[in-house]
Amino acid sequence: DAKTTQPTSMDCAEGRAANLPCNHSTISGNEYVYWYRQIHSQGPQYIIHGLKNNETNEMASLIITEDRKSSTLILPHATLRDTAVYYCIAGYALNFGKGTSLLVTP
Amino acid sequence: GAVVSQHPSWVICKSGTSVKIECRSLDFQATTMFWYRQFPKQSLMLMATSNEGSKATYEQGVEKDKFLINHASLTLSTLTVTSAHPEDSSFYICSARVPRGIEGYTFGSGTRLTVV
Numbered sequence: 001d002a003k004t005t006q007p008t009s010m011d012c013a014e015g016r017a018a019n020l021p022c023n024h025s026t027i028s029g030n031e032y033v034y035w036y037r038q039i040h041s042q043g044p045q046y047i048i049h050g051l052k053n054n055e056t057n058e059m060a061s062l063i064i065t066e067d068r069k070s071s072t073l074i075l076p077h078a079t080l081r082d083t084a085v086y087y088c089i090a091g092y093a094l095n096f097g098k099g100t101s102l103l104v105t106p
Numbered sequence: 107g108a109v110v111s112q113h114p115s116w117v118i119c120k121s122g123t124s125v126k127i128e129c130r131s132l133d134f135q136a137t138t139m140f141w142y143r144q145f146p147k148q149s150l151m152l153m154a155t156s157n158e159g160s161k162a163t164y165e166q167g168v169e170k171d172k173f174l175i176n177h178a179s180l181t182l183s184t185l186t187v188t189s190a191h192p193e194d195s196s197f198y199i200c201s202a203r204v205p206r207g208i209e210g211y212t213f214g215s216g217t218r219l220t221v222v
Contacts, residue, residue: 036211041197041216041218042216043215043216044201045213046212087149089210094155095152096149099149
């Protein structure tokens with residue numbers, strides 16, 4: 001499974017778009033990119049996943065570069081409830097990195 | 107769909123006692139479940155893989171005699187922390203692979219264990 005690299009922390013103003021990057025330069029051709037988030041003292045929650053094409057659901061959008069070496073999770077209108085740790089996972093990796101701690105401020 | 111229910115959500119126990127945590131797949135069968143431990147301000151650390159009808163596979167450094175895993179049915183895996191000590195206090199989370207295959211994993215809500 002490919003290793004992923006994410007910034008440790010990010011801030012975002014409420015109502016603005018939060019763009020969370022992830023580097024997965026060693027991802028293989030058939031591995032999906034998954035994003036989860038973990039709100040304090042809860043289990044991780046699935047957000048979105050993608051292979052090659054950009055994806056959008058009711059929670060977020062996922063932009064994957066053409067070479068698939070990186071992706072960006074976009075929360076279009078961040079709210080205070082989006083404050084959480086966001087994890088980017090390549091394939092069916094079972095080991096989580098440190099993720100990005102997103103703080104949404106009023 | 108693909109919900110994993112974890113119970114209890116929190117537990118306090120005395121040193122030396124054992125605590126059992128249950129993880130149930132509610133609307134699907136999970137032949138494999140995963141157990142994680144998370145210390146404050148740290149990421150999830152995989153402890154073991156629970157396999158229905160066979161022995162669990164433990165990650166390096168995890169004591170299998172201390173963290174007993176039983177996966178006796180296709181919908182239930184249990185983690186028993188035996189002879190608990192304060193250093194076992196942590197947040198324990200279970201997960202299972204989503205059966206449709208490409209939606210990753212689904213996670214339980216976690217169990218906060220405090221050993222006093």
